[in-house]
Structures are given as structure tokens and as C-alpha cells.
Amino acid sequence: MTTDARTAARLAESAGRLLLDVRAGELDPKALGTRGDTLSNRLLLDRLAADRPGDAVLSEESADSPSRLAAQRVWIIDPLDGTREFARPGRTDWAVHVALWEAGKGITAAAVAQPALGTVYASDDAVLAARRDGRLRILVSDSRPPVFAAAVAEELDAELVPMGSAGAKAMAVLRGEADAYVHAGGQWEWDSAAPVGVALAAGLHASRVDGTPLRYNEPHPYLPDLVICRPELAGRLLAALG
Structure with a gap:
């Protein structure tokens, strides 16, 4: 099969x-x-x-x-x-x-x-690409960026880049076109389950913005926030988000 x-x-x-x-x-x-x-x-x-x-x-x-x-x-x-x-x-x-x-x-x-x-x-063949040179890039929703995004970007000296689909943002991180994707303000399990599955299989970090695990098939399938980033950035980014 x-x-x-x-x-x-x-x-x-x-x-x-x-x-x-x-x-x-x-x-x-x-x-x-x-x-x-x-x-x-x-x-x-x-x-x-x-x-x-x-x-x-x-x-x-x-x-x-x-x-x-x-x-x-x-x-x-x-x-x-x-x-x-x-x-x-x-x-x-x-x-x-x-x-x-x-x-x-x-x-x-x-x-x-x-x-x-x-x-x-x-998830069975995803590969994390080398990051591009230059300033850190954090992807956010182009319609609902997190209210704290600007402050986090300033602390990390990062550029905020708006983009559509959650999957598109996560895969841009996978391709090395950005360093992180941060979301807050509401999502559902179907928004992140597949992107998170591929990201984790490739070695990226994925969690809630407070660092706790993302859980799926819950009675109320609502996941309000998310961070996907390169593993070497996870500590700094989560500290800034905290």
C-alpha cells in the first residue's frame, strides 16, 4: 500500500x-x-x-x-x-x-x-534549504499581522514580510526565503496541520508562540497562534515573543 x-x-x-x-x-x-x-x-x-x-x-x-x-x-x-x-x-x-x-x-x-x-x-522528503544572506525575515499574515509583530521585529532587527496562505509562508521558510513565520489572532487546525507536519519533518521548529506544543484533533479545532522558524532562531524568537 x-x-x-x-x-x-x-x-x-x-x-x-x-x-x-x-x-x-x-x-x-x-x-x-x-x-x-x-x-x-x-x-x-x-x-x-x-x-x-x-x-x-x-x-x-x-x-x-x-x-x-x-x-x-x-x-x-x-x-x-x-x-x-x-x-x-x-x-x-x-x-x-x-x-x-x-x-x-x-x-x-x-x-x-x-x-x-x-x-x-x-513530510517524507522535505529538506530545509540554507538560509539566504542578509537581515532576518519574519513572515506574517498580510491581512491580520500579530499586534506584537513590529515590537518582535525591532528586538531581533528583523524585517516583517506580509504573505498569504499559512502553507505558503511555512514553505517559504523551508526554502530559506525567510527565517520565521509568526501568527496570532486566530487559526484552525486545518490551517497549520500540514505545514507543521512538513516543517517538523524537515527539521524546522514549530510550536505555539509561548513554546508549547501544537495539538491536533481536539474537540474544538481552534489553534489561535503559531510560530515556525529555523531551529537556530527558535530560542531568540521565543524569548522575544515572550
């Missing part, structure tokens, strides 16, 4: 191709985002039902079921992370997230596809 990580990568890539086809159509931005969310979700749910019929699913675009709390394996998916960016011509900072949570283990397989870049990052 195909490994869970390869299944995640294949599903994320397939949904990404579908989204590129949707994006090429003649739709207004609002309709484009809605259609992308709906069709990508349908594809992922259908494929998971066929490939992993005994597993539960938590998706941004489907009604939650309490039955997942008793499941041993739960796929946590965001069919289109960065719907707003997806609907804007020329934007590449949107993604597809597919992650597997297992009881007693946490996130055990994950993939993030960035279709507009033609890339898929998976």
Missing part, C-alpha cells in the same frame, strides 16, 4: 491541478474562490474515501463530526488555503493542505502543494 506521506502528496498535487484548471476559467473573484473550495474539497473527500476508507476526516469545507474524536486516524485537510489570494490574478501564495493525525502520535504524514509554483512538499 502507498505510504501515508505519498498519499498526502498525491492528493495535494491532484487537488492543486484541479484548482489551476478552475483558476483558468472565466469567473468573478468571489465565484472563483467558492468554486475552488468546493471542488477541491470534493476531490479530496472522494479520494480519501477510496484510498483510506476507515479513516476520519476534518476539513475546513465540511461539517465537523464528533466521531473523529474516537478515531485512531484523522485526515486534516484545507482544500484551498488562501482563498482570497487564489481569486486574485498573479498571486502564488495559496496552497492545498493534507495531513494525517494518528492517536498517540500526532501528525505523522503531511503534504503542502503550491500549485502556482508547481511544487509539492511532503
